[in-house]
Amino acid sequence: MMSVFLNIALHHLLARKRQTLVSLLGIALGTAFFLGISAMMQGSETDFIHRLIDNSPHITIQDQYRNSQIQPIARLYPDAVVQMHRVKPETETRGIRNYKQDIDYLLGLPGVQASPMLQGQGLLSFAGKDEALTLNGMIPKDIDQVSTIGQYMIDGSIKDLTENPDGIIIGSELARVLSLERGETITVSAATGQSHAFKIVGIFHTGRASFDEAQVFLSLKRVQALLDRPNRANTIVVKLDDPYRAQALAAQIEAHVAYKAVSWQEASEDILSTLALRNIIMYSVVSAVLVVAAFGIYNVISTVVMEKQRDIAILKSMGFHARDIQQIFLFQGILLGACGCAVGLPLGTAIMYALGRLTFKFPGSTQLNQMPIDWGWKQFAVAGGFAFVAAVGAAVLPARKAAQLKPVDILRGAGA
Amino acid sequence: MSDTVLKTEGLGRRLAGEIPVTLVQDIDLQIARGEFVAITGPSGSGKSSLLYLLGLLDQPTSGKLWLEDTETSSFDENELADVRLSKLGFVFQSNFLLPEFTALENVELPMQRLGRLSNTEAKARALSLLGDLGLASQAEKLPHQLSGGQSQRVAIARALANDPAIVLADEPTGNLDTASSAIVRHILRDLTKDRERTVVVVTHDMDFAAECDRQIRIVDGRIATDPADGRLT
Numbered sequence: 338m339m340s341v342f343l344n345i346a347l348h349h350l351l352a353r354k355r356q357t358l359v360s361l362l363g364i365a366l367g368t369a370f371f372l373g374i375s376a377m378m379q380g381s382e383t384d385f386i387h388r389l390i391d392n393s394p395h396i397t398i399q400d401q402y403r404n405s406q407i408q409p410i411a412r413l414y415p416d417a418v419v420q421m422h423r424v425k426p427e428t429e430t431r432g433i434r435n436y437k438q439d440i441d442y443l444l445g446l447p448g449v450q451a452s453p454m455l456q457g458q459g460l461l462s463f464a465g466k467d468e469a470l471t472l473n474g475m476i477p478k479d480i481d482q483v484s485t486i487g488q489y490m491i492d493g494s495i496k497d498l499t500e501n502p503d504g505i506i507i508g509s510e511l512a513r514v515l516s517l518e519r520g521e522t523i524t525v526s527a528a529t530g531q532s533h534a535f536k537i538v539g540i541f542h543t544g545r546a547s548f549d550e551a552q553v554f555l556s557l558k559r560v561q562a563l564l565d566r567p568n569r570a571n572t573i574v575v576k577l578d579d580p581y582r583a584q585a586l587a588a589q590i591e592a593h594v595a596y597k598a599v600s601w602q603e604a605s606e607d608i609l610s611t612l613a614l615r616n617i618i619m620y621s622v623v624s625a626v627l628v629v630a631a632f633g634i635y636n637v638i639s640t641v642v643m644e645k646q647r648d649i650a651i652l653k654s655m656g657f658h659a660r661d662i663q664q665i666f667l668f669q670g671i672l673l674g675a676c677g678c679a680v681g682l683p684l685g686t687a688i689m690y691a692l693g694r695l696t697f698k699f700p701g702s703t704q705l706n707q708m709p710i711d712w713g714w715k716q717f718a719v720a721g722g723f724a725f726v727a728a729v730g731a732a733v734l735p736a737r738k739a740a741q742l743k744p745v746d747i748l749r750g751a752g753a
Numbered sequence: 754m755s756d757t758v759l760k761t762e763g764l765g766r767r768l769a770g771e772i773p774v775t776l777v778q779d780i781d782l783q784i785a786r787g788e789f790v791a792i793t794g795p796s797g798s799g800k801s802s803l804l805y806l807l808g809l810l811d812q813p814t815s816g817k818l819w820l821e822d823t824e825t826s827s828f829d830e831n832e833l834a835d836v837r838l839s840k841l842g843f844v845f846q847s848n849f850l851l852p853e854f855t856a857l858e859n860v861e862l863p864m865q866r867l868g869r870l871s872n873t874e875a876k877a878r879a880l881s882l883l884g885d886l887g888l889a890s891q892a893e894k895l896p897h898q899l900s901g902g903q904s905q906r907v908a909i910a911r912a913l914a915n916d917p918a919i920v921l922a923d924e925p926t927g928n929l930d931t932a933s934s935a936i937v938r939h940i941l942r943d944l945t946k947d948r949e950r951t952v953v954v955v956t957h958d959m960d961f962a963a964e965c966d967r968q969i970r971i972v973d974g975r976i977a978t979d980p981a982d983g984r985l986t
Binding site for chain 1 (some may be wrong): 834835836837839841843853854865866915
């Protein structure tokens, strides 16, 4: 029996080819643009998150506690009003104590790479110029496992640092400012008064000028000596095989080591919120295109209902139920939605493919970049599903109106 | 089953509103199986309104209606539609065919909706009905390619598709030329003779009415004359 309703619906639509085609194009183009734009937005988001994940530690264990420590007397009398004057904190060497034990624990977890790091401030005096530096003391053989700095080397390699404990890797901007080259020796001093001569074994270029000017990479032992913090690290850098486990694992690690463990999601919470907001705006705009297209369908089916009142009266007089009439007009929405998707999804695929092949240069860059495009079955499902629901939704009101028509009112109006 | 196929008692239809309008009232009728009945009367007298009530297209505001011994006042819209589908056939004055469907498809539709016959059987029956009415060669034509008389014969074929007990026709010859009108009248007459089917026709055409077994005259929504009960006003 369904085939009868479908057949009538199809005949109604084919009788208005031009209007049907325009409605169909509305849904098809809406679906295609939905796919194209969402692929671009999703692509740029994925690209951004990949950069974020690749270029920063997945989890950073810092030499601080998430909650400030409670004074022993406050712990002893938790319900008392405790007021203390002239509390003098104990002077202690900052840093993660027994970090080697923590590293052993971390390396025992599946899919985890971890390495200690000691960061501190230093000063490079060269040719009458002083440059403040951030010293990154790391175990050279671990650098490639927990950092992507190796990918940005433009001269020398991380391996050279492994072979030469008195080596230093500097950024391209620092090299440019001080006219330094690989093989030259520079002296770095720290606030402790310690200084040490280092041989430049590599130069990196990340493209971020401030990073390339201020960050240097050295052996952990040398930085510990410079900063006078023997056997201390102030950060443990953790990389995971699956970066999306970071949040759960950070909580687990923090519970074990007691120091604050920050996942990349927590560290980039503001950026991720912005991305989520951007997605809401994007999907709202693209959905609006489909809603406008749905109004086209509403218009066509409403017109058909108006024009086909006499036919509705005939069908009802034959014995068609009100719900049969409703189904006939709903089928029109379904047909328009299905055909719109059938045209729109391949068209959207073509648009995504074309966008993915576009190359362009960012201002000031010599590198050719490709448009980041990300497409998956979810986008197709959302685009197709939304277009289909919009088309069928647009048919609901006219279909209900058609079902409610009284044949006798139409027959009287027709002057029978 | 009694010989009465259609019976009404005190049937009335009143339109509510600021000024209520009575379309028909106090209609007492009994129509027998195989009877060919004409409902006549001046314009606006309530002939068509009575036909719509008899055809269950409209629901009475008073009185009762029995169709083959079944009282229908308690039926909901779906039940009424089911009765129309299986027991009633309609022919209207204008060309009331679905314009996008061929003559054959128009006749097939009620059978497809009823679902008793397969598509092949429905098509064969539709062709047979069209053939009986001299339209075999017009089966694949669209309504706009048919003459008025041919269209009305297709409408009759469609009305007969589900083998109804009663055919209700509202001015079936009203828009036809003399020759086509004669053919349609003849066909409707034959339905009662050969097939023991009841036909109720609303008409202005007194010649056509004269060919019927019984003429019921409606004036101001009431039965003015009905030979069956000898009523004369």
